[in-house]
Amino acid sequence: xxxxxxxxxxxxxxxxxxxxxxxxxxxxxxxxxxxxxxxxxxxxxxxxxxxxxxxxxxxxxxxxxxxxxxxxxxxxxxxxxxxxxxxxxxxxxxxxxxxxxxxxxxxxxxxxxxxxxxxxxxxxxxxxxxxxxxxxxxxxxxxxxxxxxxxxxxxxxxxxxxxxxxxxxxxxxxxxxxxxxxxxxxxxxxxxxxxxxxxxxxxxxxxxxxxxxxxxxxxxxxxxxxxxxxxxxxxxxxxxxxxxxxxxxxxxxxxxxxxxxx
Numbered sequence: 001x002x003x004x005x006x007x008x009x010x011x012x013x014x015x016x017x018x019x020x021x022x023x024x025x026x027x028x029x030x031x032x033x034x035x036x037x038x039x040x041x042x043x044x045x046x047x048x049x050x051x052x053x054x055x056x057x058x059x060x061x062x063x064x065x066x067x068x069x070x071x072x073x074x075x076x077x078x079x080x081x082x083x084x085x086x087x088x089x090x091x092x093x094x095x096x097x098x099x100x101x102x103x104x105x106x107x108x109x110x111x112x113x114x115x116x117x118x119x120x121x122x123x124x125x126x127x128x129x130x131x132x133x134x135x136x137x138x139x140x141x142x143x144x145x146x147x148x149x150x151x152x153x154x155x156x157x158x159x160x161x162x163x164x165x166x167x168x169x170x171x172x173x174x175x176x177x178x179x180x181x182x183x184x185x186x187x188x189x190x191x192x193x194x195x196x197x198x199x200x201x202x203x204x205x206x207x208x209x210x211x212x213x214x215x216x217x218x219x220x221x222x223x224x225x226x227x228x229x230x231x232x233x234x235x236x237x238x239x240x241x242x243x244x245x246x247x248x249x250x251x252x253x254x255x256x257x258x259x260x261x262x
Contacts, residue, residue: 025212025234026095026117028077029182029196038261040066040075044228045253052234052247053121057084060253071103093119107137111151123241126158131178147182152203159240172240176200176210190220211235218255226255 042064047057059082066075081093095117103109115129133151140146156173179199186192194216201209216230232249239245 025198025200025210026079026097026115027196027198027212027214027232028097028099029180029194036259036261037068038259040064040068040260041258042256044255047252052249053244058082060251068101073101073103075099075101093117093121107139109135111135111149113153122243123159124157125160126156128156130154133178135180143186145184147180147184149178149180151178152176153178153200157240174208175203177203192218192220194218208238210237216251224256224258226257228253228255 042062044062045060047059060079062077062079064075064077066073068074075098077095077097077099079095095115097113097115099111099113101109101111110132111134112132113129115127115131117127118124119127131151131153133149135147135149138146138148153176154173155176156171158171161170177200181197181199183195184192185194194214196212196214196216198212199209200211212232212234214230214232216228218226218228220226228251230251232247232251234247234249236243236245
C-alpha cells in the first residue's frame, strides 16, 4: 500500500475513532451502498437546515472504513453532528454502525448489523440496534438499480429521565422489521439520483412504525469527490414524550470516497 494511501486511511480512522451521532433512523446508504473489493473509505460533510423537533443550523460529518474480499464484506461507519439552536444551546448527536455482508450470489446478500446512537433533540440518551436480514439488487437497466431488503431488528432505547412526561418509562425495547428500499438512477456519468426509504414497524403493533425517506442529487467532480444535495423526511407514528411526528431536513455537502484494491 502506498504511503499516501495509508495516510488517507489513517486520517479517516482518527476521525472515526473520535466521533459517534444521528437521527432515529440513520441513512448509511450514501457511503456504504457502492463499496468495491478491497479497502474502502468514505467521508461526507454536510450543512443542514432543519425544522421539526429542533429549529437549527447544523454542521455534520459521516465517515466509513470497509473491506471486501471474496463473498464477504465488513463496514464501520460513524457520524457526528454539531448544532446551534435559537437559544444558542449546543447539542451533539452521534452514531456508530458496524455491518457485515455475505454475498450469496452476485445480486443477493445477507446483512447483520449493530448500531449505537444518541440524539439529544429526540431525548435519546442511548439507542442500540441488533439486526439481520437479506437484500437483493434488481438491475432494470445500466443506469437504474433497485436494492431492496428486509429483516428483523431488536431495539433498546433509554431516555433522559428529566425529559420524561406522563409517567412514561425511561427505558423501552421492541422488535421491529428492518425494511429498506434504495433506488439509484444515473442521469449522466457524473450526475445521479439516490432515493433511500426505511420502514420499521413494530412487529407486535403495526400502527407503531418509523418511516424515513431521503432523496439526494449528486454531482461528481471526479472519482474521489462529489457534491450532494438532499431532502430528508422522518416520520414516527407514535413518538415518545410528546415529540412531533415529523422532521424535515435539507442537506448540502461534499462526499469523498477512497478505494484501494488488494
